[in-house]
Amino acid sequence: MGWTLILASKGLRKDIIMTAIYSILHMFVDGVCALAMFGVFIPQENGYFYMLLYNFCAFALQMPLGIILDALASERLPISAQTVPASRTKPLSAQRCASLPVFRAFSLAPCTAALGVLCTIIGALTHPIILGIGNALFHIGGGIGVIAEDSCKSWRGKGLGIFVAPGAFGLYLGTLAAKGGLWRPCFWMAALAMLLFGLVMFWLQVHTARRTGSQAPSAAITGRTSSSAAKTERELPPIGKTEAKLRSAAITAITCCFLVVILRSYLGMSVTFPWKTGQAAGLFCVLALVTGKMAGGLLAAHYGARKTAILSLAAAALCYLFSASMPFGLAALFLFNMTMPITLYWMVCLLPQMPGFAFGFLTFALFLGFLPQYFGAVPILSGSLLGCAGSLLSLMFIFIITNSPPP
Secondary structure (H helix, E strand, O other): HHHHHHHHOOOOOHHHHHHHHHHHHHHHHHHHHHHHHHHHOOOOOOHHHHHHHHHHHHHHHHHHHHHHHHHHHHOOOOOOOOOOOOOOOOOHHHHHHHHHHOOOOOOOOHHHHHHHHHHHHHHHOHHHHHHHHHHHHHHHHHHHHHHHHHOOOOOOOOOHHHHHHHHHHHHHHHHHHHHHOOOHHHHHHHHHHHHHHHHHHHHHHHHHHHOOOOOOOOOOOOOOOOHHHHHHHHOOOOOOOHHHHHHHHHHHHHHHHHHHHHHHOOOOOOOOOOOOOHHHHHHHHHHHHHHHHHHHHHHHHHHHHHHHHHHHHHHHHHHOOOOOOOOHHHHHHHHOOOOOHHHHHHHHHHHOOOOHHHHHHHHHHHHHHHHHHOOOOOOOOOOHHHHHHHHHHHHHHHHHHOOOOOO
């Protein structure tokens, strides 16, 4: 593990290393899941049912798992005690973050993610249920870990975009390897890499806990600076002075985030392009997805989540109209997927003490968006019109999220 100390001595902070490890493991975990599903389980007699079973365990179970992690880390303070004094404009130190008792699920995140890695490897050799549970455990653990670092370091969604992006690339590589008959060699190489990165992640957790003298190495979810909190307030629905109006605005925003993710999942499964026929076109589509998700987090942090989401969806709707042409189709994929880290960031801001539920709630929406295509529902619109309509509908929900009328 000496190389991690070398990286730290050269200026790479531990939080950046952890976010990078979570992101790399995200690619490997999703890749192994695709490899096992398309190389082993789907070709079997019950393959069609296995697909539903796996997706339920991998996506729908993240919400109850997130609730369990939130409950295990339920030591909380009032909201007023969770923010940082107005004079602070820099990210919190590891000791300051660790001292905030608001949320301690971050200390559980690496352990949960590591358990997910092990279950994913075992599930690839045994059954889709174990495979899906492993995927869910990793995502909820890694998601909470990155949410904590993103919040504590005032990245305003940058870390979320980096974490969610590599999964699509892993799915593409795993599917490609499975259909190419390379299931076994690719699985064992990926499993070895996953175990190595998992050990590094666990060692960093233990090492940092010893240095800080706390079980929580860095972030409390609500340890945000006043400047980032003020920026968030400008991007979220205006909040009333009464608790009832605050709750109503939050429920409206949460519901709209949920609907946006359902639409993104459904369109991703249903919209097809006439030019997507070979491996090169498939690779370009995946690269558009990956870079779009990453760019969404980075641009939202720099220009504001509201502006980024509105402009990207408006441009995506226009590009979808001409998506029969490959450049416009790729642009539509890139722009439409920019909202993925943004909706997650909004959910975390709306539910700062429940990051596990916030993450799992949106993955449950992904599962619901998958169901119509799985059961053979035929879209009422063609691919280009469906993409345009979905983008405009998502844009409407974004307007509701960011423009709820003040009480």
